[in-house]
Amino acid sequence: MKNSKIFLMFLLFSNIILSQEYELLNSISCKTTYLFKDFESLDKKVLSISFFKENWSFVPTDKSPNIDLFLKNFDLSSLSSSQPSAIDFKALNKNYIKVANVDVHFKQHSSYSVFSKPVFNLDKNWALLYRHNVFSNDVGNTGDIYIYRKVNDKWTLYHTINFWIS
Numbered sequence: 001m002k003n004s005k006i007f008l009m010f011l012l013f014s015n016i017i018l019s020q021e022y023e024l025l026n027s028i029s030c031k032t033t034y035l036f037k038d039f040e041s042l043d044k045k046v047l048s049i050s051f052f053k054e055n056w057s058f059v060p061t062d063k064s065p066n067i068d069l070f071l072k073n074f075d076l077s078s079l080s081s082s083q084p085s086a087i088d089f090k091a092l093n094k095n096y097i098k099v100a101n102v103d104v105h106f107k108q109h110s111s112y113s114v115f116s117k118p119v120f121n122l123d124k125n126w127a128l129l130y131r132h133n134v135f136s137n138d139v140g141n142t143g144d145i146y147i148y149r150k151v152n153d154k155w156t157l158y159h160t161i162n163f164w165i166s
Contacts, residue, residue: 021118022091024127024148027155029095034112035087037100042082042116042130046163049076055161065159070147074121074128082117106136118148125150130163141166 049071057064089098099105099112116130127150132143143163148155 019091020120020124022088024118024129024155025096025115026093028129028146028148028157029093031095033096034099034105034109035092035096036102036112036114036134037089037098038084038086039082039117040114040130041084042119042128044079047076047079047119047128052076052161055163056159058162065147070126070158073123074126078122079119082119085117087115102134110137111135126158127155132163 052067052071056067087098089096102112105112111133113131113133116128119128120126127148129146129148130143131146133141135141142165145161145163146157147159147161149158150156
């Protein structure tokens with residue numbers, strides 16, 4: 001009996017986390033996004049205080065978001081690396097279109113997006129998401145880390161950090 005209660009609590013907790021991930025993804029999609037079928041892994045080594053401080057803004061201005069507010073609310077030391085995992089497209093809104101076979105996709109479209117699984121702070125009111133696009137031709141590209149903040153039950157983009165450029 002005790003094991004079944006623990007198992008039920010685990011299921012409930014994991015569903016809450018999953019629903020939070022998909023709530024965020026659904027709230028940020030306002031146009032058609034061709035999305036690769038799996039979440040990409042996110043390396044914890046990248047998500048350090050020094051990384052954020054060094055890459056927060058290329059040219060800091062008065063309009064740059066407050067990094068201290070972010071760091072105060074997001075305990076980066078508690079993060080763990082995420083592993084690739086399948087995206088539940090049934091939990092996503094109709095703006096996301098699954099790319100299961102890249103070769104077939106590129107016969108009709110020129111690009112698709114790859115996301116990491118969103119990572120949340122303990123209070124579930126800040127989130128990080130890594131995203132990059134893949135193009136069928138050899139063009140320049142970027143990978144970005146998006147920082148979202150939940151204000152009045154709505155996810156809003158707080159800041160974008162350019163992670164790499166090719």
